[in-house]
Amino acid sequence: MKLIIQETYAQASEWAAKYIRNRIVHFAPGPGRFFTLGLPTGSTPLGCYRKLVEYYKNGDLSFKYVKTFNMDEYVGLPRDHPESYHSFMWNNFFKHIDISAENVHILDGNAADLQAECDAFEDKIKAAGGIELFVGGIGPDGHIAFNEPGSSLVSRTRVKTLAMDTILANARFFDGDLSKVPTMALTVGVGTVMDAREVMILITGAHKAFALYKAIEEGVNHMWTVSAFQQHPQTVFVCDEDATLELKVKTVKYFKGLMLVHNKLVEPLYSMKETEAERSQPKKPYSD
Amino acid sequence: MPSNKSVSDAPIAQFTNCRLLRGRRLQREDLWVREGKILNPEKLFFDEKGSADVQLDCKGCILAPGFIDVQINGGFGVDFSLATDDFRSGIDLVSQKILSHGVTSFCPTLVTSPPSVYHQLLPQINVRNGGAHGAGILGAHLEGPFISKEKKGAHPEHCIRTFEENGFQDLLATYGSLDRIQIVTLAPEIKRSSEVIQELTKRGICVSLGHSVANLSQAEEAVQHGATFITHLFNAMLPFHHRDPGIVGLLTSDKIPAGRRVFYGMISDGIHTNPAALRIAHRAHPKGMVLVTDAIAGMGLAPGRHTLGQQVVEIDGLNTYIAGTKTLSGSVATMDTCVRHFLEATGCSVETALEAASLHPAQLLGIEDRKGTLDYDSDADFLMLDDSLHVQATYIAGEEVWRRDALGM
Numbered sequence: 001m002k003l004i005i006q007e008t009y010a011q012a013s014e015w016a017a018k019y020i021r022n023r024i025v026h027f028a029p030g031p032g033r034f035f036t037l038g039l040p041t042g043s044t045p046l047g048c049y050r051k052l053v054e055y056y057k058n059g060d061l062s063f064k065y066v067k068t069f070n071m072d073e074y075v076g077l078p079r080d081h082p083e084s085y086h087s088f089m090w091n092n093f094f095k096h097i098d099i100s101a102e103n104v105h106i107l108d109g110n111a112a113d114l115q116a117e118c119d120a121f122e123d124k125i126k127a128a129g130g131i132e133l134f135v136g137g138i139g140p141d142g143h144i145a146f147n148e149p150g151s152s153l154v155s156r157t158r159v160k161t162l163a164m165d166t167i168l169a170n171a172r173f174f175d176g177d178l179s180k181v182p183t184m185a186l187t188v189g190v191g192t193v194m195d196a197r198e199v200m201i202l203i204t205g206a207h208k209a210f211a212l213y214k215a216i217e218e219g220v221n222h223m224w225t226v227s228a229f230q231q232h233p234q235t236v237f238v239c240d241e242d243a244t245l246e247l248k249v250k251t252v253k254y255f256k257g258l259m260l261v262h263n264k265l266v267e268p269l270y271s272m273k274e275t276e277a278e279r280s281q282p283k284k285p286y287s288d
Numbered sequence: 289m290p291s292n293k294s295v296s297d298a299p300i301a302q303f304t305n306c307r308l309l310r311g312r313r314l315q316r317e318d319l320w321v322r323e324g325k326i327l328n329p330e331k332l333f334f335d336e337k338g339s340a341d342v343q344l345d346c347k348g349c350i351l352a353p354g355f356i357d358v359q360i361n362g363g364f365g366v367d368f369s370l371a372t373d374d375f376r377s378g379i380d381l382v383s384q385k386i387l388s389h390g391v392t393s394f395c396p397t398l399v400t401s402p403p404s405v406y407h408q409l410l411p412q413i414n415v416r417n418g419g420a421h422g423a424g425i426l427g428a429h430l431e432g433p434f435i436s437k438e439k440k441g442a443h444p445e446h447c448i449r450t451f452e453e454n455g456f457q458d459l460l461a462t463y464g465s466l467d468r469i470q471i472v473t474l475a476p477e478i479k480r481s482s483e484v485i486q487e488l489t490k491r492g493i494c495v496s497l498g499h500s501v502a503n504l505s506q507a508e509e510a511v512q513h514g515a516t517f518i519t520h521l522f523n524a525m526l527p528f529h530h531r532d533p534g535i536v537g538l539l540t541s542d543k544i545p546a547g548r549r550v551f552y553g554m555i556s557d558g559i560h561t562n563p564a565a566l567r568i569a570h571r572a573h574p575k576g577m578v579l580v581t582d583a584i585a586g587m588g589l590a591p592g593r594h595t596l597g598q599q600v601v602e603i604d605g606l607n608t609y610i611a612g613t614k615t616l617s618g619s620v621a622t623m624d625t626c627v628r629h630f631l632e633a634t635g636c637s638v639e640t641a642l643e644a645a646s647l648h649p650a651q652l653l654g655i656e657d658r659k660g661t662l663d664y665d666s667d668a669d670f671l672m673l674d675d676s677l678h679v680q681a682t683y684i685a686g687e688e689v690w691r692r693d694a695l696g697m
Contacts, residue, residue: 079334080330080331086330086334087330090330090333090334091330094333095318095329095330095333100337100339101333101334101336101337101338101339102337104333
């Protein structure tokens with residue numbers, strides 16, 4: 001695991017966006033060669049999405065040959081409801097960039113057969129050649145996507161009933177009215193995300209600190225499903241100072257010390273604006 | 289980007305880099321248009337997997353719904369109350385010229401006239417959509433002849449009538465036909481007005497109170513029977529009195545039927561209403577404010593003498609008087625001037641000023657589902673304005689119908 005610790009939320013968001021940008025540019029996507037990106041929703045990735053939109057507007061990054069797969073979607077919420085994850089992704093990301101609608105995949109929470117919808121989603125991922133980089137967040141109860149405590153660590157895309165913690169955390173998006181929060185969701189499984197070639201988890205804020213501690217300093221445990229990524233060969237956790245509050249001083253010092261090395265992943269920052277000549281030079285990102 | 293549009297093949301335009309008036313505020317959003325209507329881009333993206341065919345950079349402009357003028361008596365030498373042979377081309381000329389003032393829909397207004405004038409002219413007013421040829425015509429506004437002699441303003445006294453005898457039949461006989469009528473201004477103190485108001489309202493015609501000496505209870509009764517508008521508030525009515533506020537009292541009356549709103553026209557040219565009075569009305573009832581020009585034939589022309597129905601009027605700057613008197617008669621202000629003056633005089637937000645000229649008149653006429661807003665599925669009649677609310681370009685049904693050139697014309 002690489003643990004990237006930045007001082008503030010803004011800096012953590014920017015680091016994550018730079019990393020995604022470098023990965024896409026280095027991949028050199030083109031016709032027939034799509035970069036597959038797994039995407040999260042929620043307040044944590046908003047800063048990262050804003051930076052990615054900025055890179056697109058500056059011409060440094062294009063999403064023309066990027067395919068996206070979102071982690072989850074509420075069941076039973078109309079697609080155009082302002083709190084649906086379709087609306088979230090449209091308003092915070094898709095409407096600002098040059099991505100094609102046919103390259104966007106979000107689970108349909110209003111499908112007639114929900115499990116068939118989930119199975120089809122897994123097939124679409126397979127058909128796209130698997131996911132290059134899955135970006136995710138972490139819930140206060142340590143969940144990845146909607147894989148609530150107790151979810152199998154080898155689970156696949158399926159219907160899940162939301163835990164009370166999650167419903168409470170989401171109530172603020174539904175006027176604080178618990179009765180308005182959906183109780184079920186479609187979600188990728190822990191196993192689905194584990195299949196990705198690389199996983200990046202964004203964790204910011206003091207309220208996530210305990211979950212981060214459980215995820216990386218304690219054992220692999222289905223009660224804290226993000227801990228499953230301890231067994232993934234390529235994981236990056238990007239967090240701000242507040243999220244490290246429950247970690248051992250030793251852990252924090254160790255990874256802060258490694259920032260010199262880890263920053264080589266985002267410096268130099270590559271751009272799609274570069275000329276053909278420069279592009280012919282292979283750009284290998286640093287890896288340890 | 290190839291678009292796979294399952295609903296329609298028509299080209300989609302995306303207006304970017306603008307601030308549009310939606311949901312009561314200016315938002316940094318793009319405006320999407322297809323087939324003359326405002327399109328929901330999220331639906332287009334997820335349902336049709338579609339995208340824009342052409343993107344237009346608005347360079348930071350404000351995008352507002354086109355203005356709707358519900359009281360305009362003419363302009364550019366054309367008088368809507370004068371029965372001439374080229375009446376139709378007169379209407380066409382005005383509808384074309386007001387595009388540069390930001391007006392995309394209007395109600396040609398006829399002042400108090402003899403029945404022959406109504407019989408001759410009304411059939412020539414075609415309710416029609418706007419376009420490159422000019423602003424859309426919503427229907428006629430008949431201001432009179434059933435008004436009060438004491439508050440005739442610039443209207444000719446000899447043409448003023450009542451419907452005391454035969455009620456609604458008198459009105460029908462005077463106008464000829466009700467087909468192309470959108471608004472009727474009358475004085476509710478005339479006997480049998482309740483019956484007339486009910487009959488007009490039943491037929492979807494908006495009834496407005498004006499040129500009247502009605503007291504507040506007469507006005508309230510008129511509203512209870514269906515009246516929803518006040519013609520040029522403060523002008524041609526009894527002044528506000530603290531023991532009988534008269535028609536002005538409707539702004540804060542508690543006898544308005546539930547779910548109904550009384551709107552009031554305001555000529556905010558800086559002359560017809562003192563800015564302090566404008567502010568009092570606005571603060572008392574901001575949601576009822578409807579900006580109108582009450583423009584006359586002289587609007588857009590040089591100072592001098594012009595006709596207004598059966599009268600001769602004199603223009604001097606922004607002031608228009610009945611020739612040889614100090615009686616105000618209509619205005620020569622343009623709609624965008626009125627919007628700017630309203631903004632400045634009340635210190636209100638840009639959104640409020642724009643809504644007074646677009647959303648509120650649309651609500652008055654019950655057409656806000658397709659006009660007066662930039663909501664999805666609404667008609668794509670909109671304006672590009674700079675920050676000081678000068679019109680830079682006018683669009684009707686998604687097509688550019690006027691643009692300010694480099695010379696500021």
